[in-house]
Amino acid sequence: MDFQLKTLSIAQAANEKADVLIVLLAAGTTTSKDALSVLVAQARTAGDLPDKAGKLLALYRAAGVAAPRVLLAPLGDGGPAAVRTAVLAAVNAAKGSNPKRMAIVFAGAVDAAGLGSAVLAAADASYVYTETKSKPEPRSLRQLSLGVPDAAALREAFDQATATVAGIELAKEWGNRPGNHCTPTMLAQAAKELAELPNVKCEVLGPKEVAKLGMGAFAAVAQGSAEPLRFIVLRYHGAPKDQAPVVLVGKGITFDTGGVSLKPAAEMDEMKFDMCGAASVLGVFRALGDIQPAINVVGLVPTCENMNDGRAIKPGDVVTSMSGQTIEVLNTDAEGRLILCDALTYAKRFAPSAVIDIATLTGACVVALGGVRSGLFSGDDALAEALEAAGEASQDRCWRMPLDEDYAEGLKSNFADVANVAGRAGGAVTAAKFLQRFASDYPWAHLDIAGTAWKSGAAKGSTGRPVGLLLNYLLAQSRKGGAAAKSSGKTQKAGTSRSRK
Numbered sequence: 392m393d394f395q396l397k398t399l400s401i402a403q404a405a406n407e408k409a410d411v412l413i414v415l416l417a418a419g420t421t422t423s424k425d426a427l428s429v430l431v432a433q434a435r436t437a438g439d440l441p442d443k444a445g446k447l448l449a450l451y452r453a454a455g456v457a458a459p460r461v462l463l464a465p466l467g468d469g470g471p472a473a474v475r476t477a478v479l480a481a482v483n484a485a486k487g488s489n490p491k492r493m494a495i496v497f498a499g500a501v502d503a504a505g506l507g508s509a510v511l512a513a514a515d516a517s518y519v520y521t522e523t524k525s526k527p528e529p530r531s532l533r534q535l536s537l538g539v540p541d542a543a544a545l546r547e548a549f550d551q552a553t554a555t556v557a558g559i560e561l562a563k564e565w566g567n568r569p570g571n572h573c574t575p576t577m578l579a580q581a582a583k584e585l586a587e588l589p590n591v592k593c594e595v596l597g598p599k600e601v602a603k604l605g606m607g608a609f610a611a612v613a614q615g616s617a618e619p620l621r622f623i624v625l626r627y628h629g630a631p632k633d634q635a636p637v638v639l640v641g642k643g644i645t646f647d648t649g650g651v652s653l654k655p656a657a658e659m660d661e662m663k664f665d666m667c668g669a670a671s672v673l674g675v676f677r678a679l680g681d682i683q684p685a686i687n688v689v690g691l692v693p694t695c696e697n698m699n700d701g702r703a704i705k706p707g708d709v710v711t712s713m714s715g716q717t718i719e720v721l722n723t724d725a726e727g728r729l730i731l732c733d734a735l736t737y738a739k740r741f742a743p744s745a746v747i748d749i750a751t752l753t754g755a756c757v758v759a760l761g762g763v764r765s766g767l768f769s770g771d772d773a774l775a776e777a778l779e780a781a782g783e784a785s786q787d788r789c790w791r792m793p794l795d796e797d798y799a800e801g802l803k804s805n806f807a808d809v810a811n812v813a814g815r816a817g818g819a820v821t822a823a824k825f826l827q828r829f830a831s832d833y834p835w836a837h838l839d840i841a842g843t844a845w846k847s848g849a850a851k852g853s854t855g856r857p858v859g860l861l862l863n864y865l866l867a868q869s870r871k872g873g874a875a876a877k878s879s880g881k882t883q884k885a886g887t888s889r890s891r892k
């Protein structure tokens with residue numbers, strides 16, 4: 392889609408040639424004598440203009456307005472969350488008429504966060520999946536203009552928002568593709584294509600290289616599948632070479648049957664989304680390539696299928712991870728942590744300032760937090776707080792969960808150094824405790840996106856989360872410069888009430 396940023400007053404917006412014009416109204420917007428302002432004032436006086444974000448007043452062929460359809464969308468408190476609510480409601484309402492050109496104008500002041508929120512919401516509501524439809528209904532929306540009082544002042548925010556949209560849409564696209572259209576090999580090919588972007592490089596390892604590295608846990612998950620595993624290494628270089636990178640690790644299970652510990656049939660199709668962590672890493676790199684921020688980032692994606700087969704791992708099998716720790720695989724459905732633990736060990740070689748893994752890891756996290764907030768786990772307060780702040784700022788929220796050592800109790804094994812599952816209780820936390828054993832040498836955070844990466848039911852589809860959160864974090868780090876990123880490991884406030892060690 393073609394996004395444009397324009398300087399538009401409400402009077403000028405009336406002349407915009409568009410199929411639909413959405414007017415975002417802050418509370419108490421001052422009204423003047425132009426056609427739209429008069430309409431707004433009349434509607435307000437008559438009590439027909441709602442004030443809650445998400446409510447709309449539709450006008451058709453209003454006198455003095457070029458666009459045939461106008462939606463007046465109040466902004467409630469005017470904050471970025473209200474902008475998102477208002478734009479989602481307006482774009483969804485406008486979709487019925489299959490508009491090709493849409494204009495969204497802010498009738499009043501708007502800041503970078505408000506504009507970014509509008510761009511992301513409009514893109515979110517107009518995304519259409521087409522890849523595996525024989526007669527796809529194409530995304531009818533071709534052009535979206537955003538009108539603000541001063542376009543020049545918001546240009547940078549606008550460019551970042553459109554780059555973020557490209558990243559989110561790449562993540563949605565790969566998340567939505569069915570397992571037979573998104574194999575580990577295809578995912579690796581998509582990553583390689585990102586290396587066409589400036590300062591992005593990609594390297595892909597196969598089964599032989601992974602075996603040579605000693606990634607016995609990752610290889611064990613892949614061994615029941617006819618599809619060969621891939622280990623994707625992406626790099627973005629935007630800062631001096633000696634600046635420590637942030638490493639992102641994305642779970643890339645392209646289909647999770649559960650293996651021998653087979654999942655029930657109902658909704659098993661949704662396990663095609665089990666590579667949404669990986670897709671979010673690809674999406675972040677897509678956006679970094681556009682934005683070119685001053686930061687170094689490494690993306691690691693272990694990707695394979697979790698299948699049931701004569702060669703598949705069995706409950707009770709003991710495998711040796713790259714770290715040397717042996718793992719008793721008590722449940723083959725707890726495969727995400729097995730592929731991630733080897734990637735976390737591999738991450739050490741980059742001497743990272745921080746490592747963040749992103750994974751659709753546990754059904755327990757869906758029970759705990761639903762689809763609203765991703766689970767955040769970290770023993771490093773500075774890193775956790777930066778990620779929490781990034782989540783709030785991007786409306787891609789997360790919630791910090793505990794990591795008390797007591798939660799690791801159930802991972803004890805009589806036959807290996809550690810078991811891959813504990814009991815049912817606290818399943819999201821025990822999974823994080825397992826990962827933490829492999830992330831000891833750098834500041835680490837884990838995002839469990841099992842509840843937030845996709846929607847079920849009628850609106851079934853990938854959300855592209857947490858690309859927004861991750862980009863917000865990385866851009867904030869790039870603004871702080873390398874020094875702040877490097878020191879994040881030393882600002883741990885152990886013993887404070889917020890410490891989760």
Ligand code: BES
Pocket residue numbers: 647649665722724725726727751752753754755757812813818841842
């Ligand atoms: N990919 C699943 C987690 C999942 C399940 C995400 C349902 C979203 C919805 C993961 O590999 C898994 O199967 N986890 C198990 C762990 C258990 C065996 C300890 C789970 O959550 O049931």
Ligand code: MN
Pocket residue numbers: 647649697723724725726727
């Ligand atoms: Mn599983």
Ligand code: ZN
Pocket residue numbers: 644647665724726727751752
């Ligand atoms: Zn899984």
